[in-house]
Amino acid sequence: MKIGVPREMKNNENRVALTPAGVLTLKNAGHEVYIETEAGMGSGFTDDQYADAGATIVPTASDAWNKEMVMKVKEPLPEEYDYFYEGLILFTYLHLAAEPELTKAMIDKKVVGIAYETVQLKNGSLPLLTPMSEVAGRMASQIGAQFLEKSKGGKGILLGGVPGVRRGKVTVIGGGVVGTNAAKIAVGLGADVTIVDLNPERLRELDDIFGSKINTMMSNPLNIAETVKESDLLVGAVLIPGAKAPRLVTEEMVQSMTDGSVIVDVAIDQGGIVATSDRITTHDNPTYEKHGVLHYAVANMPGAVPRTSTIALTNVTVPYALQIANKGYGQACRDNQALRKGINTLNGFVTYEAVADAHQLEHSSVDNLLK
Ligand SMILES: NC(=O)C1=CN([C@@H]2O[C@H](COP(=O)(O)OP(=O)(O)OC[C@H]3O[C@@H](n4cnc5c(N)ncnc54)[C@H](O)[C@@H]3O)[C@@H](O)[C@H]2O)C=CC1
Ligand SMILES: CC(=O)C(=O)O
DSSP: OEEEEOOOOSTTOOOOSOOHHHHHHHHHTTOEEEEETTTTGGGTOOHHHHHHTTOEEESSHHHHHTSSEEEOSSOOOGGGGGGOOTTOEEEEOOOGGGOHHHHHHHHHTTOEEEEGGGOOOTTSOOTTTHHHHHHHHHHHHHHHHHHTSGGGTSOOOOTTOBTTBOOOEEEEEOOSHHHHHHHHHHHHHTOEEEEEESOHHHHHHHHHHHGGGEEEEEOOHHHHHHHHHHOSEEEEOOOOTTSOOOOOBOHHHHHHSOTTOEEEEGGGGGTOSBTTOOSOBOSSSOEEEETTEEEEOBTTGGGGSHHHHHHHHHHHHHHHHHHHHHHHHHHHHHHOHHHHTTEEEETTEEOOHHHHHHHTOOBOOHHHHOO
16 A cells, blocks of 8 residues: 655644654555655654655655555644545544534545544553553643743742642543543642542542542532632543543633633643633644633644654554555454544545534444445
8 A cells, every 4th residue: 555644734743643663564564655755853753764664755745645545643734635535544633523624624525534533442442542642641730830830821839839838739630541641740740639530430540540649539510610719730631532522611610710720621632621722722822811820722732742752653553554554444444343433534424423423414334334
C-alpha cells in the first residue's frame, strides 16, 4: 500500500504520524511510505533519517495526501478538506463529535475515517488514546501550577504550599487516564487533590493506587459544585468514547470559584466539560479569562512536547497501520474488532453512533457496509 504522511498544520503541532522506525516497519512489510518534507522536524526527525529508513520525501502536502492511506496526528483543518477523495483511508485523531464541518466533508467525499480515539479493546480501554492522555494528564497539573502564578494571571498560589501555609486544592473530574496522570503530578507537587468519577469501581481503584494521598468523590451535581467552589485548579478529564463531552461544570459553578483560579479543560477536544469552555485555544495564546477564572483549552496539548509524544503515539499506532496496509481496511477490521470500532465514516455514512447522535445524522452500522 502507498502511505502518505503530511506535515501537521495545527498551531504549534510538532508531532508527526510516523517516526523513521515506523517507516522501516512498514517498508519491511512491502509498503511505500511518502513523507512530506520536514514533517518530522518538530519532533527531531530529519528528512535524511526518513530517507535512510526507506521513505520517499515529497515536496508538497498534496503529494502526501494523494496516497491510498494518509496517517496524521490531528484532525484535518478546513484547508486540508480539498485533499479528500472517495475511498481515501484517513487514520488519525478525528474527534468528529466536536467537528460538524469535518464530519460533513468526510461524508460528502466518502472518506474511510478511522479515528485513533475510538479504537477500543474488549476491556473498554482506548489503546491509541492512552499515551496522549498520559502526556496531557501530566501536563495539565504542570500547566495549571504555572498559570496559578501571579505573573501568568493566576491568584499567586504555590500548589504544594510551604510549612505554615496551606496547600493548593486541585479537583480532577474524570479519573481515567488523563485524570490519574494529572493527579500523580499534582500529588507529587504536594497539592490537596480530589478526584471525581461516576464509576464506583474506578473510585475504588484510585483509592488503592493513591491511598490517603487523594480524596475520591462520586460525580453528581452537588458534589461537583462543592468541590469546584473550593478549587484553585480544576482539571476536566471526562470521556464518553466518541461522544461530545458532558457539560458537568455549569457557569454558576465557575462563578463560585475565587478570582485567579485556573481551569485546564483537557476534554476540550471532545467539546469540554465546563460550560464556559466555549472556545478552543492554541499553544500561542493558551488562556482566556471568564468570571475571573483563567481557562486553558488547548486541544492538542501533547503537541507541546512533540519528541516524547510522537514516539509514544507511533509506538501504538504503527501495529494497527500495518494491519490496515497488509490486509486492506475491510479485512483488517473484520479480523480485529478493536480496529473496527475506529471506523467513524465509511461510504458516505457516519458509522459511529455517538458521532451521528452529536450531529443528528443518520447512523449506519459498519457491519452493513463492510460486506
Ligand atoms: N486536550 C488534549 O490535548 C487531549 C485531550 N484528551 C482528552 O481527554 C479526555 C479524557 O481522556 P481519557 O482520560 O483518556 O479517558 P478515560 O476513558 O481514560 O477516562 C474518562 C473517565 O471519565 C469518567 N466519567 C465518565 N462520565 C463521567 C461523569 N459524568 N462524571 C465523572 N467522571 C465521568 C469515566 O468513568 C472515566 O474514568 C478525552 O476527551 C480525551 O480525548 C486526551 C489527550 C490529549
Ligand atoms: C488526543 C488528542 O487529541 C491529542 O493528542 O492531540
